[in-house]
Amino acid sequence: MKKGFIFLLTTVIILTSASSTGIVSAESLNEINENIKEVEKEKEALEQEKQQIEEKQSDVENNKADTNKKIEENQGKQKTVKEEINDIDQQLTTTKNDIATKENEIEATNKEIEDLKNQIEELKKEIKALEEKIKKRDALLKDRLRSIQQNGGDMKYMEVIFGAKSFGDFISRTISVTTIMGQDKDIMEQQAQDKKVLEANKEEVETKKIEVEDNKVALEAQKEELIALKKQLDEQMAERETLMAQLEEEEAHLEEIILSYEEEQSVLNAEAAAKQKALALAESKKGDLEQLAKEEKERQEAANKAAESNNSSEPTTQASTGNPNGIFILPANGRISSHYGMRFHPIHNVNRLHAGTDFAVGTGTTLVAPADGVVFRAGWLGSFGNVIMISHNINGQSYTTVSAHLSRVNVSVGQVVSQGQAIGATGNTGGSTGPHLHFEVHLGGYGNPVNPLPYLK
Structure with a gap:
């Protein structure tokens, strides 16, 4: 069974063909019914993911409130210490x-x-x-x-x-x-x-x-x-x-945490909007599919004449990792320069998680969508520099991909993209020590990074 957005694309082709010929086979009708089921599954998954995002938003808001309280306590301590310093200074004088x-x-x-x-x-x-x-x-x-x-x-x-x-x-x-x-x-x-x-x-x-x-x-x-x-x-x-x-x-550290929470809030809000748009899109496609199924049932005798219209081709990828179980294509073709995992950060000089995989590519290399999805972040985001974040739903599972340090962004928030579609260009923006692509995969939504390699074709 093909992935969610491919189902929708396939159905659009079937719908267009049916409108022009008026004849669809029983096999096409069965495929439409299967697509309707997949879209329903996708809707359920999107609803769950939306609920998870709302829970995350609540957690982030609570964490932000706790951190603000700590900042207030810290400032109170600073005031007390300043008064003590002034008192000691007077005693010293x-x-x-x-x-x-x-x-x-x-x-x-x-x-x-x-x-x-x-x-x-x-x-x-x-x-x-x-x-x-x-x-x-x-x-x-x-x-x-x-x-x-x-x-x-x-x-x-x-x-x-x-x-x-x-x-x-x-x-x-x-x-x-x-x-x-x-x-x-x-x-x-x-x-x-x-x-x-x-x-x-x-x-x-x-x-x-x-x-x-x-x-x-x-x-x-x-x-x-x-x-x-x-x-x-x-x-x-x-x-x-x-x-x-x-x-x-x-x-200062707490202020940085507040900023990170605010950034995370921004990402979660954008992701929630993307999920909502995907839900609306899935609902619309479901309606189209149900209408098409109804028409197909009335025109069963003409189904054989439209059999050839069922063939649709998968978008081609730029490159491959040779992994047959992968679900994402390589966003840009280049050798791996840094793997996912703990490492000594070249800028901050501390050991911390490198939440993605780096590919050595020159500035201006075309960046493509790793899979069908909805863009929920497109533009500058702190140390990511220019970044594109896409929400995907594949076989009932939600994913978020992140492509960072870009020199150019060719898509906007809320835009639906197809696998292999050119969406920008690689670069050296944000916290970067040289031109490369930083690519992340988050399972179940942003904030849950996993090693991207097992998910790349």
Whole structure:
């Protein structure tokens, strides 16, 4: 039994012949009845495929909605991370300013320590001079004490006073003794005062030095804490920036997924329209066949005269793979340059499914329809470049063929094509590294790629 669209073509020939001669054989009537049955099967298959496409459309819409939700969640996370980054940035600015302030305070403290060191050096000089002065006074006092001790203490002063030879001499000697005793007292008091000042200066400088050094240690500790805080904030900033980059990359990936869903929606919508047109065409042909069968039954006696009109020829193919079980002809004649299956993508540099077979053909090579069908996509489609997608129904089974990277498209959406009909020309458009034909076969509609070779004649 011939395939669906061939049945329709054959019937058209029979109908034309019957109209011109008015005579059709019983064999032709049987063939028409068989064709009606095949068209009914084809209608049932198309209805099922249409329903499957609608289910796919629903799935794609749900997937698209889920992905949009993920994008919204991603953008919410990005907003939160941006706020965290701004907060950390403000903390970093404050911490850097605090570090600069502490460094200035440490510098001022270092200067104060240096000034104290200079004061200590000056004080050391003063102390040394005072110690020399005290030392000389100690020597003088010792001499005085030694002299007093050797001469019997205060009695010597009395001898000086009472040894006066006149009243005037007495007064003079009394004054002299009083002066000497006052000087000794002053020397001793000055000596005690100098020693006290010396001890006080030493204690004051040492105390101030300790305070300043303690202050410096505290400032250094505060600076280290600030540096540690800055390091922690830098690490948090790096983490947030890494997370932000990941979220932006994830959002871009999700946007690509949305685009792929939108492309798939477009393809499914076009395929559904093609199925609807095929259904309408099948319904119309069924009506023609039923009318023809009715007329044939009334003209059975004239059937033998129209027997020769039953012969119809199959369209010729351009080339063959030598597969007797194939159902599609080669869309263009060329050697296979890349097979169906997993491979390292030459453009994206990742391992991914190569969903078709590539044929090495030059730009401008004529492209023919691999089988009868209805065009549901004709034009540019992302990495496919210029592409032609055709919906076929052969022996009750639905197929979709894809011919991509074309340089020219000679058909339009909704157009019915016949096997072997010129529909365009091969090329190097879209995601292509050189002139070739990328050919795909999808079983049961687009989205179910299979290895094309077993299906090619």
